[in-house]
Amino acid sequence: MFDLHRMRLLRELKHRGTLAAVASALSYSPSAISHQLARLESEVGVPLLESAGRYVRLTAQGEILVCHAEAVLFRIDQVEAEMAASMPELTGVVRIASFQTAALNLIPAMLSHLRTLHPLLRVQVAQMERRDAISSLICRDSDIVVDVEYPGVPRPKPADLDSEDLCVDYLHLADVDIVHTGAPGEALRDMANRPWVMEPEGTDARFWSMALCRAAGFEPDVRYESPDLLVHLSLVEDGQAAAFLPSLMCWAYRPAVPVAVLPSHQNKRTIFTTVRRGSGRHPAVEAIRQALIFVSRQSAARPST
Numbered sequence: 001m002f003d004l005h006r007m008r009l010l011r012e013l014k015h016r017g018t019l020a021a022v023a024s025a026l027s028y029s030p031s032a033i034s035h036q037l038a039r040l041e042s043e044v045g046v047p048l049l050e051s052a053g054r055y056v057r058l059t060a061q062g063e064i065l066v067c068h069a070e071a072v073l074f075r076i077d078q079v080e081a082e083m084a085a086s087m088p089e090l091t092g093v094v095r096i097a098s099f100q101t102a103a104l105n106l107i108p109a110m111l112s113h114l115r116t117l118h119p120l121l122r123v124q125v126a127q128m129e130r131r132d133a134i135s136s137l138i139c140r141d142s143d144i145v146v147d148v149e150y151p152g153v154p155r156p157k158p159a160d161l162d163s164e165d166l167c168v169d170y171l172h173l174a175d176v177d178i179v180h181t182g183a184p185g186e187a188l189r190d191m192a193n194r195p196w197v198m199e200p201e202g203t204d205a206r207f208w209s210m211a212l213c214r215a216a217g218f219e220p221d222v223r224y225e226s227p228d229l230l231v232h233l234s235l236v237e238d239g240q241a242a243a244f245l246p247s248l249m250c251w252a253y254r255p256a257v258p259v260a261v262l263p264s265h266q267n268k269r270t271i272f273t274t275v276r277r278g279s280g281r282h283p284a285v286e287a288i289r290q291a292l293i294f295v296s297r298q299s300a301a302r303p304s305t
Contacts, residue, residue, distance in 0.1 A: 006040035007069040009033060010048060014058055014066050015139050025139065070160065073140075077278030085283050090118040094284045096125045097133035098146040101169075101229060102271060105252045106146070109295040110288070118287055129227070130204070137161065137276060144288055145274040150208040151266045162280045164289060166271045167296035171262055172250060174233075175242035178258040185216060187260035192218035197232045197241040200225050209244055212266055271296065 012022045013033075023030045041048050048062035058066065084092070098107055107125055114123065128136065136142040138161075148169070149155050157163055175194060178187050196213075198220070199205040213220040224241055226232065230253075232243040237256050246269065250259060261267065273289055280286075 002043055006036050009036050011066045011069045074278035077276055081279060081282035089120055090284050090287060091120045093122045094288055095142045096144045097128045097136050097142040098125060099148055100127055101246055101248045102146045103127045105248045106292060106295055110291045113295055114291045121284055144285060147272055147274055149270045150204045153204040153207050160277050161274050162277045163272050163274045166273055166292055168268045169271050170247040170268050171244055172259040173262060174236045174245045174255055174257055174259045176239045176257045178260050185263045188216045191242045194242045195223040196220045197224035197235045197243045198222050199227055
C-alpha cells in the first residue's frame with residue numbers, strides 16, 4: 001500500500017518545483033518533506049526523484065505515481081462534493097482567487113448576495129495574477145479562480161480543470177482629449193501622439209492593447225505601466241495618459257473623462273470561473289458560481305457608459 005499523504009507530497013513537488021516551496025505551503029520543514037519522500041521511494045521500491053543541478057525532478061516512475069495521485073485526488077473531490085450535497089445546509093470554507101477588476105466589483109456584491117442565501121458558508125478571497133491563481137488551484141490552495149480572457153489572446157484550458165463563462169466585459173478607450181467622431185476606432189487613431197498607461201509587458205492585457213493600437217496604425221507611447229487599473233484611471237482623469245478601461249471599472253468608478261467605443265470584434269473580454277474538474281459539482285462551488293452569474297448580470301455586461 002502506498003501512503004496517500006506521501007503521494008500528495010510528491011504531487012506538490014511536481015507542481016511547486018522545489019522542496020522549500022512544498023515545505024512553505026504545507027507548513028513543514030524541507031528536511032521533513034525530504035524524509036517523507038524518501039519513505040515513499042522505499043515503499044515503491046524505485047527512485048522517484050533525481051538531481052537536476054541545485055534542484056530535483058521526478059523520474060519517469062515518479063511521473064507515473066503523480067498521475068495516479070491526481071486520479072485519486074480527483075475522486076476525493078467527488079466524494080467531498082457528494083457528502084456536501086447530502087447535508088441540509090452549506091457549510092465549510094471556499095477559497096477564491098481573483099483578478100483585480102473582479103475583486104473590486106463582482107466579488108463584494110457576490111459576497112453580500114451569498115450571505116443571505118448561505119450564511120454558514122465561509123468564503124476567503126485572494127487577489128492574484130493569473131499564473132499564480134491557476135497554480136494555487138492546481139495545488140489545492142484555491143477552489144475557484146475568477147479569470148479573464150482578452151480578444152485574440154486565447155487561454156490554454158488544462159484537461160484537469162473546468163471553466164465556465166461568467167459574463168462579457170466591454171472595453172473602452174478613455175482620455176481627456178477624446179473627440180467623438182462617430183465610427184468605432186476613429187477616436188483611437190486620434191490617440192497616436194498621446195502618452196499611454198498600460199499593464200506590464202508579458203500580460204494578456206498588454207498584448208491585446210499593443211495589437212489594437214498597431215491595428216489602428218501607430219505604436220503607442222507607453223510611459224506608465226501598472227497592473228492596477230485604479231492607477232490607470234487616476235492617470236487618465238489627471239490628463240496624463242490615455243488608457244483602455246473595462247465596463248466593470250467604468251460602472252463602479254464613473255470616469256470623469258470621455259470614453260469611446262472600440263471596434264466590435266476587439267471590444268470585449270470574457271470573464272469566467274475555473275475549478276478543478278472533480279470539484280465542479282460541489283454545492284458550495286455551484287452556489288458561488290451562481291451568485292457570481294447573478295451579480296454580473298446586475299452590473300458588468302453593458303456595452304458602453
